[in-house]
Amino acid sequence: MNEQLQPLKKQPRAGKSRSGTQDDVVYAHIFDAILEQRLAPGTKLSEEALGEIFGVSRTIIRRALSRLAHEGVVLLRPNRGAVVASPSVEEARQIFFARRMVERAITELAVEHATAEQLAELRQMVSEEQACFSRGDRGAGIRLSGEFHLxxxxxxxxxxxxxxQRSLVSQTSLIIAQYESSGRQHCSYDEHNELIDAIEARDKDKAVTLMMHHMDHIDSKLNLDEDSASDDLHAVFSHLLQTKKKAGRAATR
Amino acid sequence: MNEQLQPLKKQPRAGKSRSGTQDDVVYAHIFDAILEQRLAPGTKLSEEALGEIFGVSRTIIRRALSRLAHEGVVLLRPNRGAVVASPSVEEARQIFFARRMVERAITELAVEHATAEQLAELRQMVSEEQACFSRGDRGAGIRLSGEFHLxxxxxxxxxxxxxxQRSLVSQTSLIIAQYESSGRQHCSYDEHNELIDAIEARDKDKAVTLMMHHMDHIDSKLNLDEDSASDDLHAVFSHLLQTKKKAGRAATR
DNA sequence: AGTGCCTGCATTGTACACAATCGCTTGGAT
DNA sequence: ATCCAAGCGATTGTGTACAATGCAGGCACT
Known part of the structure; x- marks a missing residue:
């Protein structure tokens, strides 16, 4: 296993155009890996290992981890490295409280300000989300649900x-990935569609009501189960690896 | 050249308190300098200059600037360095909207959860704030007002x-420092005291009403109404300029 | 004289080397 | 056998050298 991603691949993913800086690429990959549950809560994120995987120095990794920590999806322990956050039930409750508040305000503002173009984009996102769920890609579905709200x-x-909202959605996605009972529907896209209808009709009361019900549905689906995912960084990012280059110490610790 | 100034007057502990506090010291000093308007909006924050001033490497400075940028008091322009943020009127409006929303929620929660000890601390802060204003220290007063809300x-x-809230309060302080009409009272501590009374009495409606009036008072003191359609190009585009003349204490040596 | 290019300078972006710190393990004493 | 302490390995924290980028001033050309 002496693999390394030697150059940095510019635009490896479809659907999520990030500006081409190394920073954002690394950030986005780790972010997605966490939200799609390819990295389980509690997994240690070693700077050196990530650096070799992405072919960048620890400087870049460190900055990405710092951003993730600020958004609440990664926990930075001084002198002890970073781990994937694992929100407690109490933290989850606080996050949901804040989200209700924010979503209400956002919905009201969106009714007032949303343009036709934006509404079209939203509908586009819902259909992509639907496609993900129907082909069974739960992780991408959760992520797209979040992107809809964003x-x-x-x-x-x-x-x-x-x-x-970006921070709240990220953490909510992490909570859902962690606590949601498997097999259930997630952020149902029907509710998303109805919401867009109400916004397009400029019906503020209806839109807010729908959004609040939507919030109710989301957290009513949570339970306290927990399942695990891989904690092998190389496995999680294996789709990025190319068998190539120096026989460094890609070997795990 | 390596003259390394010693403006660390606030450092309580002598010597370099190592192990991670360097970050916070640098961060706090820049933060305070901005909120107390010793650094004017638009002032360029050179990494090397700051590094020499505080006697630390650019690594530390960079991290502090990154934090400040995330909180919205510093603007980070890729490849072009950091400048003190200068919120536009529109940005100020958005921040105040968000703050109203957050303050309402916080007030309601505080009525439910505030302990006697916390209320005592709040009263203590109000008296400190009052002391600042009465001795004419406007900058520190603004900062303490913010800390009360935090x-x-x-x-x-x-x-x-x-x-x-931390982010909103920081930016609000910056806005106040930038737009407030001179001579007026700021975050009047009387209102803060009344607010504490209502919270202590667990009177939610009254507390929220007081808080909303408090918000009204704050932004009624600002000049950010229509008059800001200035014909002064320099003022209009101040957010694009690097303040070279203002350099006073921070820039060139 | 005005405009556009081009080179030199200053500042930021990245990588890397070294130092500090933490947790773990090993060895010894009670 | 257990507990404590000191050594050790691994990982993060910090400083610094070097590369890349953007900007300003000068020069040639129209």
Whole structure:
């Protein structure tokens, strides 16, 4: 296992156009891996290992981890490295409280400000989300559900709210991945579609009501189960690896 | 050349308190300097200059700037360095909208959860704030006003809200420093005291009403109404400029 | 004289080397 | 046998050298 990703691949993923900087690429990959549950909560994220996997120095990894920590999906323990966050039930409750508050405000603002173009984009996202679920890609589905809510925040045209929502959605996705009973429907896209209808009709009360019910549905699906995923970094990112290059110490610790 | 100034007047402990606090010291000093308007909006924050001032390497400075950027008080322009943020009127409006929302939620939660000890701390902060204003230290007063609201958020016992509030309060302080009409009272401590009374009495409606009025008072003191359609190109585009003349104490040596 | 290119300079971006720290293990004493 | 302590290995924290990028000023050309 002396593999390394030697150059950095520019745009390896479809659907998520990040600006081409190394930073964002690394950040996005780790982020997605966590939200899609390819990295289980509690998994240690070694700087050196990640650096070799992505073919960048620890400097870049460190910055990405710092961003992730600020968003709450990674926990940074001084002198002890980073681990994937594993929100407690209490933390989950706080996050959901904040999300209800934010989603209500966002919905009201979106009813006022959303453009036709944005509504079209939202519908596009719902259909992609639906496609993911119907082909059984649960992880991508959870992520796309979150991106829907984030896109809605953008329609609200309030920068601080967008930023906060990004953090809340990330953590919510982590919670869902961690606590949701398997087999159930997740962020049902039907509810998303109805929501778009209400917004398009500029029916604020209906939109807010739908959103609140949507929130109810989401957290009513949670339980306290827990399942695990791989904690082998090389396995998780195996789709990025090319058998190539130096016989460094890709061997695990 | 290696003259390394010693402006670390606030450092309580002598010597270099190692192990991780360097970050926080640098961060806090820059933060305070911005909120107390010793660094004007638009001022460029050179990594090397700051490094020499604080006697640390660019690594530390960079991390501090990154944190400040995430909180919205510093703007990080790729390959072009960091500058003190100068919120536009529109940005200020968005921030105030978000703050109203958050303060309402925080107030309600604080009425439910605040302990006697926390209320005592809040009263203590108000008196300190009052002391600052009465001795004419406007900058410190603004900062303490903000810290009062942050302390209140802690009483609400909701981690995501605290984090968001920290960012909002920082940016609000910056806005106040930038837009407030001179001579007026700022975050009047009387209102803060009344608010504590209502919370202590567990009177939720009254507390929320007081808080909303408090918000009204704050932004009624700002100049960010229509008059800001300035014909001064330099003012209009101030957010694009690097303040070279203002260099006073931070820039060139 | 005005405009556009081009080179030199200053600043940021990245990688790497070294130092500090933490947890674990091993050895010894009670 | 258990507990404590000191050594050790592994990992993170920090400083610094070097590369890349953007900007300013000068020069040639129209």
């Amino acid at each position: 896109k809605l925040a953008e329609a609200a045209k309030n920068a601080p709210l967008i930023s906060f | 302390k209140l958020a802690e009483a609400a016992k909701n981690a995501p809200l605290i984090s968001f």
